[in-house]
Amino acid sequence: MRRDMKLMLAVWVAVTAASLAVSYFVLRTLSFPTPGAAEDGIIDDAFMALTYMATPVFGLVIAVLFVAMLRFRGSGGPEDGAPIRGGGTIPKVWFAVTTVLAVVLIVYPGLTGLIAIRQHAKPDLEITATGSMWQWTVDYPASGVKIAGAKELVLPVNQHIQVNVASKDILHSFWIPAFRQRMDAVPGQTSSIYITPDRIGDPSDAAYRLQCSQLCGVGHAYMAMPVRVVSQDEFKAWLVSQQKTAEAR
């Protein structure tokens, strides 16, 4: 009994340590798509915080399963296991510990993350992305540029951007993996997210694509386009060129 408990504790510690190490060295560096916005940190940090917190829970369950399967074997013979009913303090302690864990999760990264992601400065730029089956219309109201059936989304680096998301017909969703956040396009309403691209993006990277991520029928998978994050000068030049094409029409 003592030995089994010791073995279990050892496996618990070992599995927890191993999964912490894997989370820190492998998951953290390999899993996320290219980070492209200042807000990514909030989301990626929350993800890692949850992962670290999960490791002891994971370790405990694995340890009990492992030791039980190794040491507490029977073969259907007449012998019974110990008549332990678990009515004493163990469930109370367990209940208290899991409640504390849940409260911790709720506060951090839960509510703290929520507050962080909600805090945003006055936007430097406002754009409106309107979904329709199966394309995006991108509107830069301050410059009078409006591109229906856009082939790419062009954004300036280091500007705090308010993205208004709307829909002409059915539900769609605005999502760029590099920027982590998404917002559904709902007919009859406009919803906003705030992103601050903080590096020049490579539009051939799958993380830099605007992908509709709310099932919208036949064209859903292809309701996507590359996202090009460019320097602010380049962005201004691009806006001018777009204004000219619009005038030429």
Place this chain on the structure above:
Amino acid sequence: MSHSILRAPIVRGLFWAVVGFVLAAALVGGIRTAMGLDFWNTTVDWVIAYPVALLGWLMGVGVWPQWGREWLGGKAEPYALTGWQRYFGFSPDHKVIGIQYAVTFIVLFLLAGLAAMLIRIELAQPGLQLFTSDQYNAAMSFHGITMVAVAVATLLGGFGNYLVPLMIGARDMAFPRLNALSYWLVPPVAILLVIAVGMGGWDSGWTAYPPLSEVNKEGQVLFNLAVITFGVVSILGGINFLVTVTYMRAPGLTWFRLPIFVWGAISASLISFFFTQAFAAALLMVLLDRALGTSFFRASGGGSALLYEHIFWFYSHPAVYVMVLPGFGAALEILSHMSKKPLFAYRWAAGAMLGIVALSGIVWAHHMFTSGMDPALHAPFLVLTELISIPTGLIFLSALGTIWQGKLWLQTPMLFALAFVFNFLLGGVTGIYLADVPTDLHLHDTYFVVAHFHYTIVGGEIFALFAALYYWFPKFTGRMYSERLGKIHFWMMFLGFQLTFIPMFRVGIQGMNRRVADYPAAYGEYNLFISFAAFLLGASFLFFTWNMLASWFRGPAAAANPWRASTLEWQVSSPPPEHNFDEIPVITGDPYGYGGAGPAHNRPLGGLAAGSEGGS
């Protein structure tokens, strides 16, 4: 011979269904023609003719002769079929109905699994190979709703019906004919979904979000009718379980002496009973928008698409627990009996199930953090959702405490029950990322979600279902399954499952969104690997099917109690006699009398659990 086939209940049911459909459609067509409209309109005709056909089907299959006549003062016929024919008619016997549910839904499970295999062939490489986008959406939608129905109904409808009366020492369910009626609503659900696929399918998944579900192909109409019908099955079944367990427990069987599986069944029934109508109502509103031009969900007419999401998830989050609670019950039951140890912290586990029922109704909007709903709702739904980890944690305590210092008998059912603990751990933990608003902003609608819910529903509930299937197979059929084939099935399914869904977490985080036939080439390698793993998972069911068929027909006869288990269903023959108990047993202790003084289990009736007083 041909005469008797024509009188078979299913043939009669089909006949009256077709008659009802044709008559109603002709009437609708006549009225439409008189109004100067086209004779046929798929939406309107199905919405009106299907209920008539359904009534014809039910009456023909047995409701009229065995029940309906009484409504008009006549005398109902007794159920006459015997032997294997019992399974093909309107039998009021809960054991027959349990097997009807179980077999029907296992067949649907294999069919929807086949759809999953086709999906994985398509997704093995970027680009389109097997399907068009539209066909892919149809396959994905069919896979989704069929598996949801399987997950909702196999354990509860199949095993619940068979086992709950036996476990509580009753001779049948409280309302046997209502029970038969519930089951016979199932074939129309399956037939509608198959016809819908034949018509080219529908492309809105199992969630059927409007406005898409109001403007897409007519397969959607059949989907809505099917799911509304299935909702009726769920509600009627729920009522029946609640009344049965409340009123029909054997003398001495107090609430805290109920086997934990019964707790799982009634917790799930509470949810079916209270929440299902929301989903059915939402789908009905979609049909009204489509057929009559109402505008519940159309913004242009003053409606709201978000309204649908709220109503839909108000049912569909609790529905997860309709699937999983009987799974908890079955797994805990098997862990105790196959460890030869009392269920650990039994009252806490039962209380946790009720706690989950209570919380399940107030967390739905965690599916809507990215929907554009009022941001003021984010924080409360984050908090409430994370609280579910507390009762779920108690289920884990019960499972782990039960196997600790037990005598684990690692037969196929036990392996599945242990795998359930492992899988549900991963499913539960990854759920936290989706209940957390910041991480959900990125992970929502990606393959991370696909992996998460497959871990909870397949890894959790479906593994528990297979544990139950092997564990109770000897009781249901009177024959023993092949342990060797069972273990092959287990290991292939377990490994195939892990290898399929673990990589999905990563490819989802990386940026692959779900419900797409095609994806950026960057995700190609992962998807190829996932597809091969999925084929391994799929192949495991060949061994399962072979085992079930061969063992049912030719397996060695099973003893009354092959597992030396202590609950009531094992104290009667395998399969049990027609009315379960010659004499209603008197219960004097809890169902898990392992390790007590004297022969604690395998007792004759009457002396059940003597000497092991219940509770803590």
